[in-house]
Amino acid sequence: MKIAILPGDGIGTEIVAEAVRVLQVLDLRFEMEEAKVGGAAYEAHGHPLPDATLKLAQAADAVLFGAVGDWKYDTLERSLRPEQAILGLRKHLGLFANFRPAICYEQLTHASSLKPELVAGLDILIIRELTGDIYFGQPRGRRTAVDGHFPGALEAFDTMRYSKPEIERIAHVAFQAARKRNKRVTSVDKANVLETFQLWKDVVTEVSAQYPDVALDHMYVDNAAMQLVKAPKKFDVVVTGNMFGDILSDEAAMLTGSIGMLPSASLNANNQGLYEPSHGSAPDIAGKGVANPLATILSAAMMLRFSLQQPEAADRIESAVRAVLASGYRTPDIWSEGTQKVGTREMGDAVVAAI
Amino acid sequence: MKIAILPGDGIGTEIVAEAVRVLQVLDLRFEMEEAKVGGAAYEAHGHPLPDATLKLAQAADAVLFGAVGDWKYDTLERSLRPEQAILGLRKHLGLFANFRPAICYEQLTHASSLKPELVAGLDILIIRELTGDIYFGQPRGRRTAVDGHFPGALEAFDTMRYSKPEIERIAHVAFQAARKRNKRVTSVDKANVLETFQLWKDVVTEVSAQYPDVALDHMYVDNAAMQLVKAPKKFDVVVTGNMFGDILSDEAAMLTGSIGMLPSASLNANNQGLYEPSHGSAPDIAGKGVANPLATILSAAMMLRFSLQQPEAADRIESAVRAVLASGYRTPDIWSEGTQKVGTREMGDAVVAAI
Numbered sequence: 173m174k175i176a177i178l179p180g181d182g183i184g185t186e187i188v189a190e191a192v193r194v195l196q197v198l199d200l201r202f203e204m205e206e207a208k209v210g211g212a213a214y215e216a217h218g219h220p221l222p223d224a225t226l227k228l229a230q231a232a233d234a235v236l237f238g239a240v241g242d243w244k245y246d247t248l249e250r251s252l253r254p255e256q257a258i259l260g261l262r263k264h265l266g267l268f269a270n271f272r273p274a275i276c277y278e279q280l281t282h283a284s285s286l287k288p289e290l291v292a293g294l295d296i297l298i299i300r301e302l303t304g305d306i307y308f309g310q311p312r313g314r315r316t317a318v319d320g321h322f323p324g325a326l327e328a329f330d331t332m333r334y335s336k337p338e339i340e341r342i343a344h345v346a347f348q349a350a351r352k353r354n355k356r357v358t359s360v361d362k363a364n365v366l367e368t369f370q371l372w373k374d375v376v377t378e379v380s381a382q383y384p385d386v387a388l389d390h391m392y393v394d395n396a397a398m399q400l401v402k403a404p405k406k407f408d409v410v411v412t413g414n415m416f417g418d419i420l421s422d423e424a425a426m427l428t429g430s431i432g433m434l435p436s437a438s439l440n441a442n443n444q445g446l447y448e449p450s451h452g453s454a455p456d457i458a459g460k461g462v463a464n465p466l467a468t469i470l471s472a473a474m475m476l477r478f479s480l481q482q483p484e485a486a487d488r489i490e491s492a493v494r495a496v497l498a499s500g501y502r503t504p505d506i507w508s509e510g511t512q513k514v515g516t517r518e519m520g521d522a523v524v525a526a527i
Numbered sequence: 528m529k530i531a532i533l534p535g536d537g538i539g540t541e542i543v544a545e546a547v548r549v550l551q552v553l554d555l556r557f558e559m560e561e562a563k564v565g566g567a568a569y570e571a572h573g574h575p576l577p578d579a580t581l582k583l584a585q586a587a588d589a590v591l592f593g594a595v596g597d598w599k600y601d602t603l604e605r606s607l608r609p610e611q612a613i614l615g616l617r618k619h620l621g622l623f624a625n626f627r628p629a630i631c632y633e634q635l636t637h638a639s640s641l642k643p644e645l646v647a648g649l650d651i652l653i654i655r656e657l658t659g660d661i662y663f664g665q666p667r668g669r670r671t672a673v674d675g676h677f678p679g680a681l682e683a684f685d686t687m688r689y690s691k692p693e694i695e696r697i698a699h700v701a702f703q704a705a706r707k708r709n710k711r712v713t714s715v716d717k718a719n720v721l722e723t724f725q726l727w728k729d730v731v732t733e734v735s736a737q738y739p740d741v742a743l744d745h746m747y748v749d750n751a752a753m754q755l756v757k758a759p760k761k762f763d764v765v766v767t768g769n770m771f772g773d774i775l776s777d778e779a780a781m782l783t784g785s786i787g788m789l790p791s792a793s794l795n796a797n798n799q800g801l802y803e804p805s806h807g808s809a810p811d812i813a814g815k816g817v818a819n820p821l822a823t824i825l826s827a828a829m830m831l832r833f834s835l836q837q838p839e840a841a842d843r844i845e846s847a848v849r850a851v852l853a854s855g856y857r858t859p860d861i862w863s864e865g866t867q868k869v870g871t872r873e874m875g876d877a878v879v880a881a882i
């Protein structure tokens with residue numbers, strides 16, 4: 173088994189280093205190979221996703237990814253910006269199923285913006301389709317408008333699209349995940365306005381017939397954005413498209429108050445996967461040794477479970493993280509009165525020790 | 528001056544009736560004429576936006592709108608569903624500028640999901656472009672995919688688009704609104720992925736040169752969804768496209784805890800406008816006399832200010848609503864221990880009395 177290690181930019185290198193240490197201490201039989209990605213790859217090789225990095229990722233069973241991006245690349249043309257690396261990896265590896273748990277850790281309930289009773293014990297799984305929708309639809313670009321409000325003017329455009337089999341496969345992922353949880357799926361669409369999401373709704377409904385044991389409901393995306401704020405615990409599994417999933421998964425992550433703790437997995441049809449923390453590259457605190465490595469460490473646990481068939485090892489990491497939180501260790505982002513403030517490295521040490 | 532009164536469905540009739548009473552007691556010189564819209568119009572005339580209703584709205588200086596929609600119309604084909612009425616009115620009246628204030632009323636701070644210190648005094652203005660974007664872009668429909676992941680499969684698609692002048696005019700609206708407030712505009716885009724929103728960002732930046740007294744920042748939509756939860760008071764004016772605005776304005780409205788209180792205005796280039804509460808038709812409580820009419824009454828105040836050039840009358844309504852809240856009157860949606868529970872009609876009475 174082979175793992176591609178892509179630390180990326182900003183705090184990526186620091187947090188991935190801790191996850192690698194945790195993986196090493198488990199003493200499992202797999203190989204790890206590191207490569208540059210994002211801004212770091214652009215600086216070294218002129219492209220955010222160099223061929224060698226892509227090949228390494230494709231040949232690996234799993235990719236452990238840190239984070240990419242920095243303000244300093246904002247002025248590059250779009251095709252050279254760090255985010256293109258993550259979009260390229262999703263596309264070339266066919267990582268269509270993005271798992272974004274939004275969990276509120278008991279010890280961190282107070283860190284949520286929401287009142288504690290609304291988030292205590294929160295455990296939602298957002299499943300976002302990741303290789304379709306307006307992210308990849310063609311045609312897209314700039315042109316002269318031929319109709320609309322200002323014919324003759326410059327306009328920019330993108331294409332939203334989903335095919336039936338794309339919707340079917342992500343729906344199956346969602347229903348199967350719900351079976352292992354509370355057996356409820358909320359499919360989020362905008363069928364009242366968009367053709368794409370009328371098809372989405374029709375197909376998800378059709379697939380649901382194969383899962384009579386799972387309850388399905390449909391919600392418009394604007395309403396979902398509201399209900400997440402109002403009563404997040406009413407959700408179990410949420411399944412939606414790439415664009416809506418981008419927005420809702422971040423909203424949900426933030427309202428847990430535990431964003432420094434949330435892992436994510438992006439899988440293809442062969443269970444090859446990319447694993448990354450839900451948070452970003454945080455260039456403002458990069459290199460200071462204060463970033464929270466736990467989301468990345470928990471992403472490594474998801475990797476062991478989903479792509480490397482090592483569920484016991486995954487359990488060991490997750491228990492160790494819980495133990496470390498229970499002992500009161502906190503990086504600055506989750507620190508509160510009465511707990512022990514530690515840096516990135518010490519947090520990694522604590523998890524290693526707990527394993 | 529002429530006002531078209533379109534109560535619509537669900538609680539629409541009850542809440543609009545109270546707003547009309549409030550308008551009448553002001554004793555101003557304008558005419559009001561009522562027509563059916565949404566499901567009610569479909570039942571009576573076979574179409575959610577009958578010609579006569581559209582003509583009335585076009586001929587009026589302003590439209591006071593209740594709400595449309597009910598589960599029972601969910602099985603109708605899309606073109607006959609109640610929401611088409613609101614989309615049709617926006618399109619035919621050219622209502623491109625949607626103002627959605629997200630205000631947390633002092634007495635209702637406790638009703639927010641968020642911790643009181645995060646929302647107390649909150650006052651954001653979301654400006655959503657309302658006649659462009661993927662809501663109206665052509666082409667859209669179903670077809671056989673020729674490329675993508677599943678060539679040959681059925682797919683559905685929509686077109687996102689914005690032209691430069693469309694972005695310019697909404698940007699001007701936002702900067703001008705910010706000038707009357709705290710002089711900060713946050714433009715929300717997804718320029719890292721979408722061509723449409725790269726143009727959006729470029730054009731908003733260009734327009735901002737004409738407003739050196741207003742500070743502009745740019746935020747990705749996923750981050751905006753997070754920051755609204757984390758620190759909503761950091762925003763002043765938020766300007767964004769139709770689709771992102773739909774999601775973010777609802778998220779923001781819900782986090783104030785005051786959703787039964789929030790008005791909205793949708794204006795065209797001639798200040799002709801449609802005014803409606805931010806909440807929906809709530810079919811579950813329709814006809815029970817318990818719906819909160821204050822968002823609609825406050826929408827009438829916005830109408831007086833923006834379309835009917837009656838700022839003093841608008842002030843009188845807004846002061847009356849504040850007075851009524853201060854006296855402790857509450858409809859069930861905003862009721863809490865120690866306040867006086869009243870129905871729709873009594874709430875209307877209280878506002879009328881306060882005027």
Ligand SMILES: CC(C)[C@H](C(=O)O)[C@@H](O)C(=O)O
Pocket residue numbers: 255258259418719720749
């Ligand atoms: C960086 C960006 C392209 C990306 C996305 O929009 O998918 C990010 O927001 C994410 O959610 O992983």
Ligand SMILES: CC(C)[C@H](C(=O)O)[C@@H](O)C(=O)O
Pocket residue numbers: 364365394610613614773
């Ligand atoms: C009813 C629907 C078409 C509408 C929209 O999406 O614009 C509504 O959600 C709104 O925000 O007014």
